[in-house]
Amino acid sequence: MAGSMHLSRLRRWFLASPPIEFAITNLKELLVGALRQGPIPQHVAFVMDGNRRFARSHGIETVEGHNLGFEALARILEVCYKSGVKVVTIYAFSIENFKRSKFEVDALMDMAKVKLSQMAQHGDLLDRYGAKVRVLGRLDLLKPDVLAAVNKAVDLTSRNGDRVLNICFPYTSRDEMTTAIRDTVEDYSTPLRPALSANGPARTPFSESHIAHNIRAQTLGSSRPQDTHSDSESTSAESSAQEDDAVLRNDHASRVYESGSSFSSSTTLHLGGQDGHHNKVAASGNTSDGDSPVYMSPETISRQILTDHMLTKGTPPLDMLVRTSGVERLSDFMLWQCHENTEIVFLDVLWPEFDLWHFLPVLLGWQRRISKSRQNPDAEGNFAGDTPETSEEDADNMVLRQTKVKAI
């Protein structure tokens, strides 16, 4: 026991000696720079598991374990951002964690508050180097002082560059999904009328032909999404103006409806279509009546719309999810986001010990697979072959990065 302690001390002294430290730093930098030459996941999520167990096994306080975990986070963020990862999402605190001892919860909250307010003090530095910090989760469950620190940090970093750090603070994925569903439902049950009448020209009151058209629409059903394109060409200028408006909003918030989805019946909205000369079925359920409120058709809800209501909206799809400490469960984290092409990695290392050396093989494996699947996209079980858009995007990024490197 004593021998091993001496040995570890000797090792620590050896590693802390200036030449060795210098060499390790340079080696790490070299490796990170090398990683940047290949494809790099755009969005990585971490479950920082094992702080408590690390503390227990090393005989230190739980809070100390969390502090060391924060150091590990800083280390890994450095690696991620330097190697080109755009978005890092971390699971900092689950809603379930409120069930832990009050002492620990308070200490964690305190730590978050201190870190966030410290961040706020370095406004200038963050401006130049920092990533955007976003806090995802049920902020209403936080205490007011922590919430204030959160808001301040988010505000302060909102103008930063294209790197994003998502902190899932009181978060569970089921809660997120429920909130997304609720928000979508809320969006769809707000009458459309005011928003549209502000932009489009005044609409004529309902006509017989339109009511007949609607009845047809309801009976024929919404199962004809292909018709919409040819349809939209034949509509009057009025409705196309509205469509333009919709497209605009699609660009902005991209949640009015999804145009490219082949899965759900993404019918376009034809609210002002009072003209009787198009016989094809447009959208169902749009009773553009004079009095009763106008809603967007629920049939236009698609996976993309729900994705855009998730807390991670606007971020690239999750490429990789890493969970430390050997627990092979998602524990209510990123369920919606990781269920398709995400590579899920469970590492048998406690989070405070997590470093480039553990992360490197994972990244290398990912790069290997991506480059392989790019070489022969027909191979089964590949990764990027299923999502050609993202791989192309990656390729573009890579080209960009290479030109960047050359430019330097």
Added chain:
Amino acid sequence: MVSQTDREILRAEIRSRGDKLNAADRENLLKPYLPDPADLAPANSTSSTSPRRSRAGTSSSQRRQKPRRKPIRTFLKSQLYRLTYAITHIFFGIVVRLLQAYHAVVDRIFAIVYHHHRTPELIRKDVRGLKRLPEHLSVILTLHKEDDALAVLMDEVAELAAWSACAGIPQLSVYEKSGVLKSCIPALHQIISTKLASYFGTPSQQPSLQLFAPHHPIHGTAPNPKSDTPSLTLLLLSSTDGRETIVDLTKTLAEMSQNGKLSPEDITPELVDAEISEITTQPLQASGRGVSPLKPEPDLLLVFGPFLKLDGYPPWQIRLTEMYCTGDRNHGMTGYGEAVEYQGFMRGLWHYAGAQMRFGR
């Protein structure tokens, strides 16, 4: 990459809850580790719309000059990075190949040592020592691209059903992305019955089998509560039971809300959970066969593939599911995904038994 001394300073600072150093001290401490502003300039210039461009605009001209000063050094650096990239990947590739070969050998040995020989007793013996067994096992299978892919897939499902029944796992769900299995439930039932007969022998000893998929009727015989033969419920899932189901639920809820039948505040995780779970349990309850309470959330998810990818598996149910991937064994040799083999199944069960169960992280 922070040096030891600086780290100690920072740690001491954390212990005192951030009142030992002021902001300027911390910035000085950090400075040596931050990249040169010039390195960041090209990255920033892409996002010229950001509002702080106005401030940086004055110095941008001299920044653009800066990279010109040492082109050789940066060129060499990028070449060095590229070289390192190539070398690391060559080494990594060799290591991966060696590990694959090693695992393949181990796998073959396991396959010989642990072979089921189609005897339920042997399988039961293999799981006897385990601390716990999943009540609901879920498996992700992939449909290969060969001509007989469907036949192979159905045989795999049948084998898995037989092993599960032998091991005493009452519920098995099979996920296959395209949902091709759902279209041939009667044929699949036939194949599984034949397979079970080859394991268990006479029909009286066979476990009762119920086979169904969401929105499909149940196929099979109801379990007889009096008999002591094990029963197996087999659920077929496809990618439409994943996100698409949640989208469908949202559609229904939105319609209800538009008609004033529901207020958005009523949507709670409990409601969603009840609705989503019902899809997998509803057919059983509707037919009055809900003798055994069905678990909508699988305990263990086995992925027969080179790496862990959910591939569209229903997201809502896997909150606390343990996941196990059989790993990359023969990928390089046969060129396609993993075969479903008994030792992979067993390894998953062992792994599950050894795992530490902790709810809420």
